Structures are given as structure tokens and as C-alpha cells.
């Protein structure tokens with residue numbers, strides 16, 4: 374199956390945390406309704422499908438009536454058969470019509486319309502079966518496959534696709550979807566194997582990076598390293614999960630089954646307790662060089678601080694005044710420099726009272742931060 378991850382199609386972040394769901398009874402199939410251009414199914418048009426996905430997400434994020442957290446579907450399938458990750462595995466859909474319906478089944482969208490492109494392509498049917506299999510294997514989806522109209526008064530997913538659902542949701546070669554659970558089963562023999570992102574860094578089975586090694590070393594140091602045969606190193610293994618679970622239990626967290634508090638996958642609280650800080654990709658506040666003193670800025674005089682000042686002006690877009698083609702950073706404080714600084718001061722409420730164009734400490738600070 375060809376899976377296009379959220380990063381792969383350029384998804385925007387969710388508006389709210391998506392609700393975790395352990396398992397479902399099955400999967401419901403949807404179409405877009407409305408008009409989908411037939412040209413989307415052209416063999417050479419697959420390059421447009423990611424953009425089509427972004428458009429659907431944007432329309433859902435803009436829908437303040439439904440107040441969607443994200444694109445409503447767990448996955449979407451394009452006419453070329455690629456599976457686009459929507460809300461993804463173990464996330465409650467927003468597409469099935471009510472809280473109960475959304476808890477009962479995942480939702481998969483076929484990029485099919487009520488006009489224009491109305492007949493599913495063979496690759497799309499293969500992709501839908503791929504998506505169902507993905508949700509069964511990775512998301513503990515149950516065996517049933519239904520249409521949106523089962524349980525809700527709607528034309529969705531359209532007659533041609535609904536006929537396919539009723540005929541068993543088979544691949545064009547006749548193969549029925551495989552897998553599917555009747556009762557939820559814990560993954561990997563009871564060891565949690567999902568990942569979480571905290572402060573821009575990923576933790577949990579398969580996560581990689583120096584931050585993973587940092588957690589491992591801290592676990593060993595705190596006396597929670599008994600499951601390591603080797604390592605710890607920069608790849609998160611089941612041993613990391615088991616050790617982290619021991620640590621969580623020591624904090625009084627309960628429950629070691631996947632998605633319970635002591636399942637060995639970090640949360641911000643346990644991570645902070647272990648490390649004493651929360652690692653993250655947050656950009657450090659840029660360091661503003663010390664104010665060089667007012668004497669550095671005199672008309673017609675050069676000072677290295679003027680070059681620093683000029684770069685700030687250019688970066689913030691206050692380079693309107695210049696002698697020739699373009700305002701160039703340099704050590705000479707000119708009348709152009711002064712006028713550009715004055716523009717910045719006028720545009721900045723804290724400085725607008727005295728827009729003389731000569732930098733003081735506050736102008737320096739605000740321009741360069």
C-alpha cells in the first residue's frame with residue numbers, strides 16, 4: 374500500500390487534541406459528495422492529490438459549525454490508490470454523524486464526488502481495502518465495513534461505492550479485506566508500541582535521536598535500567614518502554630497496558646520528573662548584542678554597531694530609504710539609516726513617542742530581538 378503521511382501531504386496541525394480511541398467495530402466509507410473533477414483521476418494527476426487533501430482539511434478546519442479539530446476522516450484514498458493519513462490510527466473520527474457513530478467506526482474517504490468523478494477507479498478500490506487493512510492492523514478496527522448512510526440519513530458514499538461496500542468491499546481481483554478484530558487486543562504482547570510527540574520530539578517504540586538516549590541514560594541513572602541488554606542508545610526499543618514503565622509505576626502511575634498511564638510511553642509529566650526539564654525543539658530566544666551606547670550612532674560616522682543595526686532594519690523590513698538600488702548594511706550611519714530607524718520607531722508603539730531616528734537601548738533591543 375502507498376501511505377502518504379500527514380507530513381507527506383503537508384497537513385496543518387490539529388486545532389485540538391484528537392480523541393484517542395482504542396478500537397472500533399469497523400470502518401465506514403465516505404465520499405466527498407459535491408463535485409470532484411474527473412481530471413483528478415488522470416494517470417498523471419497524482420501530483421494534485423496532496424493538494425486536494427489539503428483543500429479538504431482546510432475546509433474542515435474552517436467549518437466552525439462542526440468545530441472540527443482536523444480533517445474529519447481517519448484516512449482518504451485518491452483515485453490512484455494512495456492512502457492519505459487523515460486523523461490516523463486510534464483517533465476518533467468526526468465524520469460519521471454523531472458521537473456514538475464516531476466512536477463505533479473509523480471513517481475512510483474516497484476522493485469521489487456526487488458529480489464529475491462518481492465511479493471509483495480500480496486503484497481506488499484497492500486503496501480503500503489497503504486503508505481498511507491499515508486501520509485493522511494498526512488501529513484495532515473491527516471486521517465490519519459499512520457506508521456512511523448506514524446509521525445516518527445521507528446519500529454518502531454514493532450509489533456506486535455503496536454497492537461495492539454491500540458486495541463485501543473487495544479488491545478488483547475479488548480479495549476481501551483481511552484481518553480485523555472482534556475484541557480489542559493489546560499490541561505487541563502487551564507492550565505499548567505507539568509514539569507521542571512532546572515539545573516537538575518523538576518518544577516511544579522506534580523513535581530516534583539524542584533525546585531518546587538522554588531518556589535512557591537518565592533511566593539507568595535513576596535505577597530503572599534493568600531491561601536493557603544493550604544500550605541505552607538513540608533508538609527507542611521495547612526495553613526503553615519497559616524501563617520507563619517501571620519509572621512511571623514508581624511515580625504512582627497505574628496501568629501498564631498500552632495507553633494506560635504507566636505503559637512506558639512518556640507523557641510531559643513523567644518526562645519532566647525524570648529529566649528535571651522538558652527537552653524540546655523550541656527555538657532559543659535570539660540573543661541581542663549589548664547596546665553599544667548612543668555615541669555609536671552619529672550622522673556621517675562609522676561604527677561596527679551600525680552594520681548590526683542595519684541587518685535588523687533589513688530583517689524587519691525598514692529599509693525604505695536608501696541612496697541607490699537598495700539599502701545596504703554597512704558601518705556608516707547615514708541620513709538613510711536615521712530615516713529607516715525613525716520609520717521603525719514610528720511603527721513601534723513603545724518607541725513612537727520619540728521617533729528621532731537615533732537608536733537608544735529600547736530601539737536597539739526591539740529592533741534586534
Ligand SMILES: [Zn+2]
Pocket residue numbers: 402403404468521527529530
Ligand atoms: Zn460521509
Ligand SMILES: [Zn+2]
Pocket residue numbers: 418419420422451452453454455
Ligand atoms: Zn492520487
